[in-house]
Amino acid sequence: MKKVFLIGADGMLGGELKERLEKKYDVTGTTIETLDICDKEAVLRKANEIKPDYIINCAAYTNVDGCEVNYDLANRVNGLAVENIADAAKATDAKLIHISTDYVFDGKLDVDKVYTENMETAPVSAYGKTKLLGEQNAAKAGKYYILRTAWLYGLGGKNFVKTMLKLSENHDSINVVCDQHGSPTSTTTLCEIIEQVMEKEPEYGVYHSTNEGFTTWYDFTKKIYELANKSTVVNPVTSEQYKEMNPASSDRPKNSQLSKQKLESIGIVPSKWEDALANYLEKELQ
Numbered sequence: 069m070k071k072v073f074l075i076g077a078d079g080m081l082g083g084e085l086k087e088r089l090e091k092k093y094d095v096t097g098t099t100i101e102t103l104d105i106c107d108k109e110a111v112l113r114k115a116n117e118i119k120p121d122y123i124i125n126c127a128a129y130t131n132v133d134g135c136e137v138n139y140d141l142a143n144r145v146n147g148l149a150v151e152n153i154a155d156a157a158k159a160t161d162a163k164l165i166h167i168s169t170d171y172v173f174d175g176k177l178d179v180d181k182v183y184t185e186n187m188e189t190a191p192v193s194a195y196g197k198t199k200l201l202g203e204q205n206a207a208k209a210g211k212y213y214i215l216r217t218a219w220l221y222g223l224g225g226k227n228f229v230k231t232m233l234k235l236s237e238n239h240d241s242i243n244v245v246c247d248q249h250g251s252p253t254s255t256t257t258l259c260e261i262i263e264q265v266m267e268k269e270p271e272y273g274v275y276h277s278t279n280e281g282f283t284t285w286y287d288f289t290k291k292i293y294e295l296a297n298k299s300t301v302v303n304p305v306t307s308e309q310y311k312e313m314n315p316a317s318s319d320r321p322k323n324s325q326l327s328k329q330k331l332e333s334i335g336i337v338p339s340k341w342e343d344a345l346a347n348y349l350e351k352e353l354q
């Protein structure tokens with residue numbers, strides 16, 4: 069049985085991935101309590117102990133607004149520590165699967181266009197900058213897959229869908245940004261993509277890994293309320309209006325629509341975001 073060293077095994081993505089992979093692989097999961105990825109020696113020691121076929125890094129500092137104020141910590145976890153993991157992968161000849169983000173792009177591309185993997189990165193937020201450093205470090209592993217995902221939600225963690233459902237309990241109306249475009253992605257879809265990458269072992273490199281189709285946060289919210297039968301009214305606001313209302317919020321790309329052509333060219337076809345959302349809500353609302 070192939071061995072997997074799963075880092076960040078109690079996060080929203082890592083938790084679901086661990087449960088799924090345990091059916092097919094010999095998985096050793098670590099959490100911040102058992103392994104701080106900023107500790108280079110400890111990461112290498114753990115990798116030498118496991119001798120994994122794969123190292124999967126789901127750990128990160130994921131609070132986008134928090135990264136603006138805690139830049140050093142975000143940079144250490146999302147950026148610098150990834151080199152520790154890449155070095156450990158190299159030392160043990162393991163393949164590295166690292167999760168990154170659509171926020172590595174500046175979002176200035178026309179909204180009728182999509183970002184391919186080889187297009188220039190230029191993050192506008194502290195989170196995006198630190199994750200881009202993480203990508204550069206992940207690539208040092210040599211044998212690596214960088215999976216850029218976006219707008220992630222899942223059962224085991226805080227996320228946008230849960231926040232919207234919670235707000236609907238005590239709000240007649242809410243304001244949601246209507247000029248940022250991207251792909252909501254369920255952790256279930258991302259787990260499926262990861263498993264297929266492990267099975268197919270395509271060429272190493274970067275793969276855009278989201279659900280299929282694009283929307284805005286505003287239309288995403290309207291869909292959540294439609295599927296969950298909520299009557300809360302959703303008001304569209306621009307990014308600029310939202311920033312005036314929430315001055316501490318981080319800038320975010322207006323267009324982070326990722327092309328899935330490369331993923332599809334290796335036979336991995338993610339489901340539509342609306343279908344993935346419906347599947348998730350069925351479980352979440354049980």
Ligand SMILES: NC(=O)c1ccc[n+]([C@@H]2O[C@H](COP(=O)([O-])OP(=O)(O)OC[C@H]3O[C@@H](n4cnc5c(N)ncnc54)[C@H](OP(=O)(O)O)[C@@H]3O)[C@@H](O)[C@H]2O)c1
Pocket residue numbers: 076077078079080081082099100103104105106125126127128129130145167168169170199217218219220221225
């Ligand atoms: N969530 C999104 O919308 C989104 C969008 C695009 C990309 N991504 C990427 O997808 C991946 C998974 O995200 P997620 O939402 O599942 O994240 P998550 O739920 O926040 O999980 C991340 C885990 O990493 C742990 N961690 C933080 N610092 C660590 C350290 N120094 N050493 C070891 N573990 C540490 C966290 O522990 P604590 O909870 O104790 O801090 C947490 O358990 C990340 O790479 C993220 O950047 C997420």
